[in-house]
Amino acid sequence: MDRAMRAWSVVRPGPVEEGSLRLVEKPVPVPAEDELLVRVRACGVCRTDLHVTEGDLPLHRVGVTPGHEIVGVVAGAGPAVSGFAPGDRVGVAWLRRTDGSCAYCARGAENLCPRSEYTGWYADGGYAEYTTVPAAFAYRLPDDAPDVALAPLLCAGIIGHRALRRAALPPGGRLGLYGFGGSAHLCAQVALAEGARVHVMTRGAAARRLALELGAASAQDAYAPPPERLDSAILFAPVGTLVPVALRALDRGGVLAVAGIHLTDTPPLHYETELFYEKELRSVASNTRADGREFLALATRFGVRATTHPYPMSRAAQALADLKAGRFDGAAVLVNDLS
Ligand SMILES: [Zn+2]
Numbered sequence: 001m002d003r004a005m006r007a008w009s010v011v012r013p014g015p016v017e018e019g020s021l022r023l024v025e026k027p028v029p030v031p032a033e034d035e036l037l038v039r040v041r042a043c044g045v046c047r048t049d050l051h052v053t054e055g056d057l058p059l060h061r062v063g064v065t066p067g068h069e070i071v072g073v074v075a076g077a078g079p080a081v082s083g084f085a086p087g088d089r090v091g092v093a094w095l096r097r098t099d100g101s102c103a104y105c106a107r108g109a110e111n112l113c114p115r116s117e118y119t120g121w122y123a124d125g126g127y128a129e130y131t132t133v134p135a136a137f138a139y140r141l142p143d144d145a146p147d148v149a150l151a152p153l154l155c156a157g158i159i160g161h162r163a164l165r166r167a168a169l170p171p172g173g174r175l176g177l178y179g180f181g182g183s184a185h186l187c188a189q190v191a192l193a194e195g196a197r198v199h200v201m202t203r204g205a206a207a208r209r210l211a212l213e214l215g216a217a218s219a220q221d222a223y224a225p226p227p228e229r230l231d232s233a234i235l236f237a238p239v240g241t242l243v244p245v246a247l248r249a250l251d252r253g254g255v256l257a258v259a260g261i262h263l264t265d266t267p268p269l270h271y272e273t274e275l276f277y278e279k280e281l282r283s284v285a286s287n288t289r290a291d292g293r294e295f296l297a298l299a300t301r302f303g304v305r306a307t308t309h310p311y312p313m314s315r316a317a318q319a320l321a322d323l324k325a326g327r328f329d330g331a332a333v334l335v336n337d338l339s
């Protein structure tokens with residue numbers, strides 16, 4: 001007979017303040033033959049969870065459990081899994097599975113795989129007592145860091161890192177960050193450790209303070225021009241009206257990477273001031289496992305630390321509502337109090 005567990009479930013996508021995310025009972029998942037069963041210890045709160053909950057992203061699974069920044073321990077495994085033992089600490093991230101056989105996978109761009117699946121969207125994620133992950137997509141985690149500190153690295157950190165690489169920042173270059181939440185404040189630490197000069201444009205006073213504490217050269221309002229031209233910029237805020245603002249801040253040959261999976265509409269671009277002189281506008285789609293491993297190694301080497309705001313997992317809906325309202329800076333992390 002199935003064991004039951006408590007899990008958050010997107011019953012009907014809609015505003016999170018109106019109860020679209022509910023705490024329900026579900027069976028403890030049974031791992032497929034190549035999967036691990038993971039007992040969740042902590043799960044970071046990502047803006048994508050809000051997009052799944054509110055219907056900005058189409059639902060792929062009725063009643064899905066969000067959450068894809070999961071730190072947990074192995075509690076079981078399918079028969080085809082080797083190399084993991086019960087009690088091993090693992091990380092579960094956004095990219096859950098690819099087909100491993102298409103042209104994109106073959107050239108190392110598994111983030112573009114048309115048959116890829118995502119944790120907490122296509123399959124139940126980490127706002128629960130237990131979750132599953134294909135063993136080949138689980139990350140081994142450094143031993144010394146606490147669960148809560150590691151969780152935000154698994155999406156916010158990894159995606160921010162891919163965005164930084166997509167932004168093609170030259171060594172010692174000038175980097176602009178638009179928006180300064182969970183992802184940006186981790187990305188900033190790697191960029192600074194690698195010698196960049198970082199300028200932060202964001203609306204929140206607390207976020208601007210955090211940026212300066214971490215070593216940013218300047219921090220100003222989201223729509224204010226930085227004090228110097230930028231070689232590269234990353235748009236973390238899901239706000240399309242910032243696209244031309246960021247493009248105008250770029251120097252000749254500069255690159256703007258849009259880090260979000262969701263972006264409000266952009267206004268028409270003015271070719272002469274916003275794109276000419278070989279400025280580039282790029283999107284960032286998910287990440288490869290190689291991105292994840294590279295970032296986790298750099299995070300350990302540079303001592304990258306997430307500014308975290310722990311919530312009991314039983315208050316996940318409140319954490320999402322607080323994220324939506326911008327009530328904290330850094331990254332919210334749910335600590336499992338369901339079991
Ligand atoms: Zn593929």
Ligand SMILES: [Zn+2]
Nearest residue numbers: 046048155156
């Ligand atoms: Zn995420």
